[in-house]
Amino acid sequence: MPTGDPPLTLRDLAGIKVTNLSGVGEKTAEKLLALEISTVLDLIQHYPRRYLDRTRQAQIADLLPGDEATVLGAVRSAKSRPLRGRRTLTNVVIGDGTGELTLTFFNQRWRERQLKQGMEVLVHGKLKLFRGERQMAAPVVDLVGDRTGRIIPVYPQSTKADLSTWELAKLIEEALRRSRVRGFDDPVPPEVLDRFDFVDREAALHGIHHPTSMAEMQQARRRLVFDELLRVQLELVRRKASIEREASGVAHDMSGELVDCFHARLPFALTEAQRRVNAEIAHDLSAEHPMHRLLQGDVGSGKTVVAVTALLTAVQGGYQGALMAPTEVLAEQHYLSVRDMLGDLSVPDPTSLLGDRPLRVELLTNSVGATARRQVLDDLIVGGVDVVIGTHALIQEKVQYQSLGMVVIDEQHRFGVEQRAALRDKGESVGVPDVLVMTATPIPRTAAMTVYGDLDVSTLDEMPPGRSPIITSWAEGPIAESGVWETVRNEVAQGRQAYVVCPLIEESEVIEVRSVEDAFVELQNGELSGLRVGLLHGRVSPAEKEATMAHFREGSIDVLVATTVVEVGVDVPNATVMVVFDADRFGIAQLHQLRGRVGRGEHQGLCYLLGDPGTNDGKARIEALVASTDGFELAEVDLEIRGEGTIMGERQKGRNDLRLASLRRDKEWVSLAREVAIGIIADDPELADHFELGAEVDLMLGDNEAEFLMKS
Numbered sequence: 205m206p207t208g209d210p211p212l213t214l215r216d217l218a219g220i221k222v223t224n225l226s227g228v229g230e231k232t233a234e235k236l237l238a239l240e241i242s243t244v245l246d247l248i249q250h251y252p253r254r255y256l257d258r259t260r261q262a263q264i265a266d267l268l269p270g271d272e273a274t275v276l277g278a279v280r281s282a283k284s285r286p287l288r289g290r291r292t293l294t295n296v297v298i299g300d301g302t303g304e305l306t307l308t309f310f311n312q313r314w315r316e317r318q319l320k321q322g323m324e325v326l327v328h329g330k331l332k333l334f335r336g337e338r339q340m341a342a343p344v345v346d347l348v349g350d351r352t353g354r355i356i357p358v359y360p361q362s363t364k365a366d367l368s369t370w371e372l373a374k375l376i377e378e379a380l381r382r383s384r385v386r387g388f389d390d391p392v393p394p395e396v397l398d399r400f401d402f403v404d405r406e407a408a409l410h411g412i413h414h415p416t417s418m419a420e421m422q423q424a425r426r427r428l429v430f431d432e433l434l435r436v437q438l439e440l441v442r443r444k445a446s447i448e449r450e451a452s453g454v455a456h457d458m459s460g461e462l463v464d465c466f467h468a469r470l471p472f473a474l475t476e477a478q479r480r481v482n483a484e485i486a487h488d489l490s491a492e493h494p495m496h497r498l499l500q501g502d503v504g505s506g507k508t509v510v511a512v513t514a515l516l517t518a519v520q521g522g523y524q525g526a527l528m529a530p531t532e533v534l535a536e537q538h539y540l541s542v543r544d545m546l547g548d549l550s551v552p553d554p555t556s557l558l559g560d561r562p563l564r565v566e567l568l569t570n571s572v573g574a575t576a577r578r579q580v581l582d583d584l585i586v587g588g589v590d591v592v593i594g595t596h597a598l599i600q601e602k603v604q605y606q607s608l609g610m611v612v613i614d615e616q617h618r619f620g621v622e623q624r625a626a627l628r629d630k631g632e633s634v635g636v637p638d639v640l641v642m643t644a645t646p647i648p649r650t651a652a653m654t655v656y657g658d659l660d661v662s663t664l665d666e667m668p669p670g671r672s673p674i675i676t677s678w679a680e681g682p683i684a685e686s687g688v689w690e691t692v693r694n695e696v697a698q699g700r701q702a703y704v705v706c707p708l709i710e711e712s713e714v715i716e717v718r719s720v721e722d723a724f725v726e727l728q729n730g731e732l733s734g735l736r737v738g739l740l741h742g743r744v745s746p747a748e749k750e751a752t753m754a755h756f757r758e759g760s761i762d763v764l765v766a767t768t769v770v771e772v773g774v775d776v777p778n779a780t781v782m783v784v785f786d787a788d789r790f791g792i793a794q795l796h797q798l799r800g801r802v803g804r805g806e807h808q809g810l811c812y813l814l815g816d817p818g819t820n821d822g823k824a825r826i827e828a829l830v831a832s833t834d835g836f837e838l839a840e841v842d843l844e845i846r847g848e849g850t851i852m853g854e855r856q857k858g859r860n861d862l863r864l865a866s867l868r869r870d871k872e873w874v875s876l877a878r879e880v881a882i883g884i885i886a887d888d889p890e891l892a893d894h895f896e897l898g899a900e901v902d903l904m905l906g907d908n909e910a911e912f913l914m915k916s
């Protein structure tokens with residue numbers, strides 16, 4: 205290889221197939237593919253799952269019963285014998301020169317084949333004495349092969365792949381060895397490396413795969429974690445900056461009186477948080493470039509008022525506003541509550557004798573009748589409708605606006621890229637409309653930086669005063685449960701209403717419907733007999749759904765038995781009790797949403813979580829809900845329990861670039877990476893002077909991966 209070749213970039217590595225490495229034939233390549241490794245880049249980014257520090261390993265003779273330890277030994281024997289009930293017990297004896305130890309495995313006959321006599325293995329487990337014999341039951345076993353060195357990397361494996369961790373280690377070593385000649389390019393600016401005292405990329409890659417000390421591994425890890433986070437932030441910040449450069453938006457006129465009139469007629473004063481967020485939005489609206497903002501706020505924090513304020517800001521300057529909800533039920537409900545909030549407000553109208561006309565708000569969904577619909581559509585084109593509220597129907601092709609200037613999207617995660625593009629097109633005549641995306645599923649700040657990093661984020665972190673927190677209990681067992689139904693009957697007797705939610709069954713809607721119907725029949729004939737019980741689920745026709753919701757709203761249904769269709773935003777202030785069946789099957793955010801359906805009026809809200817969790821996580825989720833009513837706090841707990849995978853998963857369909865980085869453990873690095881990215885993009889918006897860095901971002905977050913960043 206000519207020595208003049210430049211250092212290897214990640215793009216170079218992505219261009220080299222693993223089959224170019226010596227020792228990788230078709231068979232090995234196939235096994236690697238099972239680990240999603242096809243290029244040298246994939247291979248060197250297959251980082252160890254953990255490390256075994258040989259200097260810290262114990263000697264068999266020193267172990268006491270109850271000790272948890274790692275032991276290195278050689279396999280002496282491996283034998284299986286049948287037990288009753290077609291089970292088998294495999295005993296593997298290992299020795300390390302100081303003593304012997306028996307490893308026991310149930311129903312793992314394959315261990316006989318895996319652990320051949322003479323083989324070196326590292327085992328990790330808890331020592332016990334059984335009939336005087338030293339044993340470890342079902343320990344973690346790693347095959348060491350002929351590896352030397354103090355610290356041994358243990359690689360993620362899969363049974364499909366059938367590659368041992370030492371085989372992987374060898375291949376990775378080979379890849380790194382072959383790269384030595386040219387070395388690795390380091391596209392991160394030197395001042396950044398200096399600032400954080402980072403090792404260079406070459407050292408980081410070697411240090412993560414075969415460190416000579418755990419300290420070296422930590423150095424390597426923090427460098428690689430930073431690189432991952434920096435790439436994501438560069439992509440997000442670059443995207444955000446490019447939206448901000450678009451000068452084709454609407455600069456709204458802030459001088460009208462409509463917004464003030466609206467606030468004046470509200471029966472309450474705005475919270476500090478609402479004022480602050482209104483100001484943040486107003487600032488964006490008055491600017492030329494289109495707003496692109498996320499509004500985060502816990503259930504009940506008053507997002508609707510903020511959304512309506514933004515819509516009216518557009519209206520008072522002569523533009524139209526649209527509010528898009530994910531379901532018909534929600535659209536309808538927004539429509540009712542917004543109309544109620546607006547009352548008889550009027551807007552300036554130069555063509556009217558009186559100088560103004562009533563503000564006009566309309567509903568547009570598929571269940572609006574054809575004639576009414578036609579009328580709304582016609583009036584939207586000529587500007588006769590000021591605010592339109594609806595579902596996806598709002599952005600269908602046949603819907604035309606005279607001057608769409610402001611769009612609010614509720615519950616953003618249900619809208620994709622195409623819908624957003626369609627929205628932009630709607631504003632063509634007047635400029636790209638400003639967009640406010642509302643979500644009631646708060647996520648921790650650093651996670652938001654990553655998941656919503658291309659948006660500005662406003663947060664309503666304060667609840668309107670005078671609301672007493674919902675009391676949540678875990679009703680475990682039949683006695684507690686019958687107490688729950690007694691409470692429901694009591695509340696109904698006092699004129700209140702209740703929800704009973706049955707779990708969403710993702711595998712089958714048919715089973716789900718059956719289970720909610722069963723619950724309905726059972727409750728109606730049993731615990732809740734004599735009460736007016738309604739039923740709502742995904743298979744009910746829109747008309748029926750609406751009728752049921754209307755009855756519940758009016759109070760002619762006492763108890764609504766439903767699937768999670770009531771999860772988002774349903775607002776019936778008279779409802780005080782929420783009962784959730786099999787609560788352990790719901791996520792924290794979902795339970796919090798459900799709970800937010802009650803306690804919205806003057807009466808104390810009660811939430812009962814039923815369930816007998818089969819998993820520790822299920823139990824932890826229920827306990828979290830009982831312990832806290834703060835959505836942001838719960839979001840932190842959720843992140844703890846679930847890890848970041850799922851949070852990212854909500855927006856990110858493809859593979860993500862966060863292999864080492866954890867939004868949980870590496871919080872400070874998320875903020876720092878964002879800060880660095882903002883600095884770089886500010887001086888070099890297209891990454892023209894940071895060509896290789898930009899290329900790396902494109903490579904790692906290319907098309908597929910960038911898709912998620914657009915989802916909002």
Ligand code: ADP
Pocket residue numbers: 472473474475478501502503504505506507508509644668669775804
């Ligand atoms: P979110 O959509 O954030 O869950 P909503 O906008 O539906 O919350 O508001 C919840 C309830 O609180 C509504 O009944 C609303 O009228 C009321 N509300 C909103 N802002 C205030 C406030 N500043 N003071 C008192 N009540 C408020």
Ligand code: MG
Pocket residue numbers: 507508773
């Ligand atoms: Mg709401």
